[in-house]
Amino acid sequence: MAVRGYTMEKAELGVRLRKIEGQVRGLQRMVDDDAYCIDVITQVGSVCGALQSVAVGLLDQHVRHCVMDAAASPNGDGDRRVDEATRAIERLLKL
């Protein structure tokens, strides 16, 4: 069941990333068409938010797996993987 969940998640990630790729191409068209720069900036903020949502989705999945794996094998490497999650959050927040 975890595998199935992972597969779905992967498909959804693909859909989201293809949409983001389309949004980046949309930004290129805006620049080509001399769109008002304030509108381009607003759209950049929106694409960035979409990317960060993808990152949070991956982080959620990572932490959930840490918890599931700890329940299955209490002496696993949960600590190291929590360290990784924390450093990933720091990078997202640019700390």
Added chain:
Amino acid sequence: MAVRGYTMEKAELGVRLRKIEGQVRGLQRMVDDDAYCIDVITQVGSVCGALQSVAVGLLDQHVRHCVMDAAASPNGDGDRRVDEATRAIERLLKL
């Protein structure tokens, strides 16, 4: 030992928050003294980073407890607490 760790963490959080409070008072002095606004902005960024580090420290602790508790009692409420962690990250990233 977990309790002891928690106590230390709490003391460290207190130290960090008191330092941040001092930094906010420093910002007030800068404004009172007509400091150059660009310098005030730079300092605001630094205080904000210090606050976000506190939040990431709390998040790390929260996730670590989720993993430890899952190892101790596999049928606990790990899923709900991971949901909370994810929503907290979303709020920090303002998603």
Added chain:
Amino acid sequence: MAVRGYTMEKAELGVRLRKIEGQVRGLQRMVDDDAYCIDVITQVGSVCGALQSVAVGLLDQHVRHCVMDAAASPNGDGDRRVDEATRAIERLLKL
């Protein structure tokens, strides 16, 4: 009139920063009272947003002065001050 505007702005900045100082003390109380860490994180995000609003207010003022000064003396140091504003934005976004 510009002076008056600046004075008001300074008073408002003081009010906002004192409120933020109070919020940071509130965070300390939350930690002292063992508040649920997710609630502390949410509140940290809110204080950080308040600080960033102060920074944006200062940036708005800075840019507005650049524009006013350029209108008054077209051969001033507008370019250098726009450079400073841009670097300040980069620091706020941690680029």
Added chain:
Amino acid sequence: MAVRGYTMEKAELGVRLRKIEGQVRGLQRMVDDDAYCIDVITQVGSVCGALQSVAVGLLDQHVRHCVMDAAASPNGDGDRRVDEATRAIERLLKL
């Protein structure tokens, strides 16, 4: 000369956005190849930073034009355009 500068800027923006589009496709490949999620998150942060740099570049250009135009015609619409810049910064910071 301003036109020429704008043209260059536009070409550079195009280059940067095409590079970002390539990075987003790289993210898709990472997900397809089951890359470690922490590595994907790190790369998302990097793409997001590249997008925000594009936005800051546009903002710098916008403010610079406000200042140049104010120097050329002191009674222009500088105030309204500074308002727009400030709101754009707020959106980038998600305030």
